[in-house]
Amino acid sequence: MVVMPNRRPGEIPDLPPLPPYAGVSVPLVRALPTLTPAARMGVIAAAEKHMKVNANGRWVDFDRNVTPYMNEPADMTASRRYREVIFVGPARAGKTVMLLSTVSHIVLCNPCVCRIVHMTESSGEAWVDEELKPMIENSPDLAERQGTGRSDRNILSKKFIGGAKIIIGAPTKNFLSGNTTQVVLFTDIDRMKLNIGNEGSPFAMGAKRTETLGSRGMTVAEASPGYMVTEVDWKPSTPHEAPPCSGILELYNGGTRARWYWDCPECGEAFEPHTDKLHYDKSLSPAEAGEAAVMLCPHNGCWITHDQKVDLNRKGYWLHETAEGGLARIDSGEVRKSERVSYHLNGAAAAFASWARIVSKYETAKRAVDAGGDEETLKVVVNTDMGLAYVPRALSTEGDLTLKALKRMCRPFAHKVAPEWARFLIASADVQGNRFVVQITAFGLDGRKLIIDRFDLFKPPHDAPLAKGRVLEPHKYIEDWDVLLPVLRTPYPVDGQEYGLIPMAMACDFHGKPGVSDRATQFWQDRRAEGEADRWFFVRGHGGYRVSGRVWYKAPERKSDGGQARDIKLLNIATDKLKDTVFSALDREDGGPGSLMLGDWMPEDPLKEFTAERWTEKGYEKLQPRNESIDLSSYAQAAAEHKGLLRLDPADPHDWARGGLSNPFAVPMSEGSEPEPVEGPVRPVKKAPRKISFLE
Structure with a gap:
């Protein structure tokens, strides 16, 4: 746009020169690609x-x-x-x-x-x-x-x-x-x-x-696969069929189902490079195991080292399934009929992922789960590093978790006696309409645990309103909650020792009938006034696997009805993740780190409660109403993790995880003594502050 300068009437303006005419060749040249026929060239050749x-x-x-x-x-x-x-x-x-x-x-x-x-x-x-x-x-x-x-x-x-x-x-x-x-x-x-x-x-x-x-x-x-396998008993019906799960693998199964193949450099036999063919010494540290990992040819056991991967990939090829159940290349004319061509690559062949890194990450995550940790990290490794669907341990356990199997797992542990490796006890309680269901769990330094007691509290305290002739009503009477007080004052003898352990903390359900949360809040406030807030925890569960974290301790922002938040700090837990840990621990029958052991003293009903839920991709589904054993074990695990179970240093444990009478929750007790509440509240002995605190 030309701006006209101010001038007097009749004065000829001094205008700037007009721009030159644009040549028609310029837009024509830029338009020529539009008229050019599409090049007949493959995607890779064009790239x-x-x-x-x-x-x-x-x-x-x-x-x-x-x-x-x-x-x-x-x-x-x-x-x-x-x-x-x-x-x-x-x-x-x-x-x-x-x-x-x-x-x-x-x-x-x-x-x-x-x-x-x-x-x-x-x-x-x-x-x-x-x-x-x-x-x-x-x-x-x-x-x-x-x-x-x-x-x-x-x-x-x-x-x-x-x-x-x-x-x-x-x-x-x-x-x-x-x-x-x-x-x-x-x-x-x-x-x-x-x-x-x-x-x-x-x-x-x-x-x-x-x-x-x-x-x-x-x-x-x-x-990369992101959904978990949903059928534990699944077996492939074709050479390359993927396990049943939602998402990308379901789409893959509807196509030609190709896998990547190498020819063994030693024997010449074709095989799929797969992480399950990686061989290493599991007794080594994760990093050392990864550095020494080699791949074994499934046909003749030939050793293949990581530095051969580049050359083998350059000579590799895809094999698709045929209608007859065989395998063929894409241009053979024998590939099964489908409008969808599908490929599945295992992480062992990925160009930018080393076998050492895959093995190290997998072993680190697996050992953390074995010790009672979260499965989420292991799932990520399997999905994104290996390119495989994850089979949750709860699913593989649930497939065999019958009452008969649980009875077979029970060992001759004494009732109401902590094993010699026990370092602390956790009490957990589930609130029912007419009772508290209580479980006492003994924990070792390596996360192994044993249920040593299980009982119901039906009778209200003698000084509670209308105590005579009624059962507990936790949703109605705050006085009824006092029946829990002796639980944290009752020592259990440690096998072979002259001392016993008092439960370090209790984790109790925060929900139940209308009124339970209000009474629980009031009970916790009373415990806080007594200086025992660090021993009483009320649990709020959060279902699903998309919950960030496992256990976190904080005050609620709002009541469930949107009103002003209660004056209480809650132990929030990712319910499904904690249940995964419980079932995974049950599955470890060798009694090693992270295992959950059962004594043969346990009645049939508490054992049967472990079979009350079934894992699904969306979370746990109830099969029967009584599931207290699952919940109580989850609460105990959550409280132990909050206190610092997963961060314990066996060489220098916190005072509450030490053996002997130096433990503030240990009391002198002769072997064979019956657990009876000690007089007065029990609190940890105050010690000099440590550089690293495991209490929070």
Whole structure:
């Protein structure tokens, strides 16, 4: 726009010269790619010719030999024979480069509209900033094609000369509905919801967008497995069938079911490189075991070292299932009929993951679970490092957890006697309508535990209102809660020793009939006034596996009805994770670290309560109403972890975990004495502060 200067009437303005005429050749040259026929070139060939990749901070030409197992799946994303491509694999396998090479091919060889679906819009923006945008800017052929208009370079929308358009978004109903799209790419689909707005799975909704384009439409999904196996007795019916679980593996099972194969460099026999073929000494530390890990050929036991992996991958190949139950290559004409081609890569073959690292991480996580820790870290290792679905220990235990099996597991431990390895006791209580159900659990330094007592409290204290002739009513009378006080004053003899242990703490259910939470709050406030708040814990459970953390101690922000929060600190627990630990501990029948042992004195009913729940992918499902043994054991584990069980140093344990009378919860007691409450409240002996506190 030319701004006219101020002038007097009749004065001729001194105007700046007009810009030169634009030549028609400029827009024509820029429009020529639109008129150019699509290049007939495969995805990998196009990536080698046009795409640059980031190699440790340097932008270099794409090399198909870096992740050879991605070549066939990437080429299939431009296939006219298949309409869906599924790739299951571990992290650091090159899945992102497969998506980028597909984008490169769309821009230069197959201009169309492509939707890339991320877990969230923010994760999509991060992926564009960190992966897509740098790749385009550092690949001259792609950068030259990118549009220069204001709307061509939005963070979630990229337009290119020639007609290609890349749109990035989240798995929402709006993003996956209403628009015809030639290519839809899902990244990390197992971290998305299984059902979008009650319209169905994100993959099914995405595939619908490509349906009207016939063989030109393509829907692609990649992920590491994120859902757990749901059937413990499952056995594969075909060579490459994946276990039954939701998400990416369910999609994989509906396709051609390919696995990656090597030919053994010694005997020449074909086999799938798999983490279950890694051989190492389990008695070594995780790091030492990982450094010494080798792979054994399943045919003749030939040893294969990690430095051979690069060469074996370059010679490797995919084998798909055939209709007759055999295996064949993709171009053989024998692959089972399906519109979906599917691939599953094990972490042992992943280019950027070392066997030493996989073994070290797996053994570290597994040993932590064996010691009573959370399974979440082990699940992540199995999913993202190995590329496999995780089988929760509760599921494998539940399959055999019958009353008969539990009776077989019981050992000849004395009733009401702590084993010689016991260092502290935890009492746990479940609130029922007319009683408290109480369990006493002995813990060792290594997390092993033994239930040493179990009883019900029915009778109210003699000085409670209307005590004569009624049973306990914890929801109504605060006085009834006083029956719990003797529990934390009752010592249990330690086997072979001349002292006994008083329970260090009690973990009690915070919920029950209307009124229970109010009475529990008042009872805890009374204990706080007595200086015993660090021994009485009221438990609030949080179901599901998406709960962050396992055990945390804090005051509630609000009451359940939205009113003002109660004046109490609650021991919050991730219920399903703690139950996983309980069932995993029961499954360890050798009595080693982290195990939960049962005495043969236990009546049938408490044993049967351990069979009252069944693990499902969404959490635990009740099979029968009486499940107190599961809850009480979970509460005891939670209280022990809160006190510092998982952080104990056996060489220098906290005072409450020491053996002998130096333990503040130990009292002189002759062997064989019957547990009887001691007089007055018992509190830990105050000692000099330590550098590291295990109390909180």
